[in-house]
Amino acid sequence: MITTRCRIGGGGGGGVVVVRLFSSFSETPLATEPPAAAAGGGGGVEIVDRDLEDTARSVADTIRTQPRWEKTLLSRYSHSHLFHPRCADLVLRRSLSNPLLSFRYFLFLSSSSSSFSTTTSSSSSLLLQSLLDSKAWGPAMHLLRSTKCPTDPHARNAALSASLRAGRIDLFWQLYQNLPPLEPDHTTAGHLVRALCLDGKPLDAYRLIRSSGGGSLLPDVCSFNILVSGLSKIKKFGLVSEILHMMVSSGRTPNILTYTPVLHGLCCCGMTDEALRVFNQLKLRGHDPDVVAYTAVIGGLCKMGRMEEAWELWSEMIGRGIVPGRKSYFVIIDGYCKSGNLERAEEVYKEMSLKYGECSVGCNIMIAGLCLHGKVREAIDVATSMRRKGIEYDVVTYNTLIQGLCKDGKTAEALVFYRGLVGSGLQPTASTYAPLITSLCSKGNLTGTTELVKDMEARGLEPLPRTADCILLGLCKADRAEEGLEWLVEMLKTKRRPQPETLNELVEFFSSVGRVDDALLVLNALFEMSYSLEKSVCNLLVDKLCSRGNRVLSEQVVSQILLTN
DNA sequence: AGACATCTTT
Numbered sequence: 001m002i003t004t005r006c007r008i009g010g011g012g013g014g015g016v017v018v019v020r021l022f023s024s025f026s027e028t029p030l031a032t033e034p035p036a037a038a039a040g041g042g043g044g045v046e047i048v049d050r051d052l053e054d055t056a057r058s059v060a061d062t063i064r065t066q067p068r069w070e071k072t073l074l075s076r077y078s079h080s081h082l083f084h085p086r087c088a089d090l091v092l093r094r095s096l097s098n099p100l101l102s103f104r105y106f107l108f109l110s111s112s113s114s115s116f117s118t119t120t121s122s123s124s125s126l127l128l129q130s131l132l133d134s135k136a137w138g139p140a141m142h143l144l145r146s147t148k149c150p151t152d153p154h155a156r157n158a159a160l161s162a163s164l165r166a167g168r169i170d171l172f173w174q175l176y177q178n179l180p181p182l183e184p185d186h187t188t189a190g191h192l193v194r195a196l197c198l199d200g201k202p203l204d205a206y207r208l209i210r211s212s213g214g215g216s217l218l219p220d221v222c223s224f225n226i227l228v229s230g231l232s233k234i235k236k237f238g239l240v241s242e243i244l245h246m247m248v249s250s251g252r253t254p255n256i257l258t259y260t261p262v263l264h265g266l267c268c269c270g271m272t273d274e275a276l277r278v279f280n281q282l283k284l285r286g287h288d289p290d291v292v293a294y295t296a297v298i299g300g301l302c303k304m305g306r307m308e309e310a311w312e313l314w315s316e317m318i319g320r321g322i323v324p325g326r327k328s329y330f331v332i333i334d335g336y337c338k339s340g341n342l343e344r345a346e347e348v349y350k351e352m353s354l355k356y357g358e359c360s361v362g363c364n365i366m367i368a369g370l371c372l373h374g375k376v377r378e379a380i381d382v383a384t385s386m387r388r389k390g391i392e393y394d395v396v397t398y399n400t401l402i403q404g405l406c407k408d409g410k411t412a413e414a415l416v417f418y419r420g421l422v423g424s425g426l427q428p429t430a431s432t433y434a435p436l437i438t439s440l441c442s443k444g445n446l447t448g449t450t451e452l453v454k455d456m457e458a459r460g461l462e463p464l465p466r467t468a469d470c471i472l473l474g475l476c477k478a479d480r481a482e483e484g485l486e487w488l489v490e491m492l493k494t495k496r497r498p499q500p501e502t503l504n505e506l507v508e509f510f511s512s513v514g515r516v517d518d519a520l521l522v523l524n525a526l527f528e529m530s531y532s533l534e535k536s537v538c539n540l541l542v543d544k545l546c547s548r549g550n551r552v553l554s555e556q557v558v559s560q561i562l563l564t565n
Numbered sequence: 566a567g568a569c570a571t572c573t574t575t
Contacts, residue, residue, distance in 0.1 A: 292569045
């Protein structure tokens, strides 16, 4: 028996569940279909099919048209008919267009008659399927757990699959834990891999695959692809290569969709040359890269500013008859913007607009490019023209403009956009506040800063690390050291570590203004985070301590510094 | 059937 432990996510703490994919090969009973007349007929009374059909039709009409039909049914129909499996089956099927009604009928049957059990797994599977299709998860779960409802492995797999498709991993694990063990097979393995990857635990999925021992218990290519994608996102390329070998040796031949996330992952962590190598290998081995693969590699080159090579690949892509999509255009336009070739960016932007029309993301890219190169006025012009064309601003539009204006020293104007953002009903993000707070702090405007910090808190937003540092420095230097130190304590409590440079600057500041006690306090925090103290700051502090005649303390500090550096 | 690519965060 092979089990793999994995954590289940969803709500907060998430317990540990044993993935029991390969727990037992034995007795998961397949649902069997007993003879139709076995139950309900008692006493040798033979019920004619025709009668049952009439009853079923009438019952189905009743439950569809009457609000409270439970009592009516019990008094109007003979129990031997009502609870006859064939009749139950027919009513359930007739009501499928209203899955919840059908489910209510199922509940009625199972609670009114202790001997009732749907005898064909097909009608309960149909009911389950329609409940899943209408995303009625609660009833679907109830049905699956009901002992009165035989559901075959296929139906259970359908439920697992439906919960994954709907992105409800929480439900997936509930189902998985509460259902009787499934016959271990490659379908279930695939579902588990997908669920673990969606849960952000590709390593657990990898361990599961490793422990399965290979062969027929390995999932299909598509699930493998999801695993490769998950491992690529966390940059575990060694494991990716192991999985690729496993795929080849088990006959799950990797395809272009297997490799694209790898290319993307490599490009994202600066390994663009490695991506290029893999990409060329793929082409040599006869794979036809699609638009997504091309876009990934072109994006990698763009991120490194290698625009000539990017354009070369772009042309190659066009030459192969591949039509660049919207996102391909975004990538290359952004590349030209970032590298400062704004004219070229505009040319390609126009080409994209002719093909796909304009949208906020495209405008955002141009706005960011203009801001980056000090053309904030032009950026605002682009934004204004968006409004004219009926393209709505999104949070990124606002954030980009706010950042651009702040960098240009136009904090007041940036605040106008901030108010516009809030007024438009969009939710600001931590990135909205970062440049505003930095600007206000550097101007010594602590009133404005604390106001924005309060706004953030009211929205449940945490300042970005740099922003938090900025607030810390701002408060301390504006003669509000008490609040500043409180802020520092709060940061440490919530495990948000200030940068080493920030703490050095603080020690330096407190020393220089003669607040030696505060300097020592910060120094302590600095040591506790095993940061090191810069030499110049150290000299300044020791100097201050000595000049105060505090020889003992200064020697202690020096020896402490020697110890930690 | 299912998966892969975009803009803000200095």
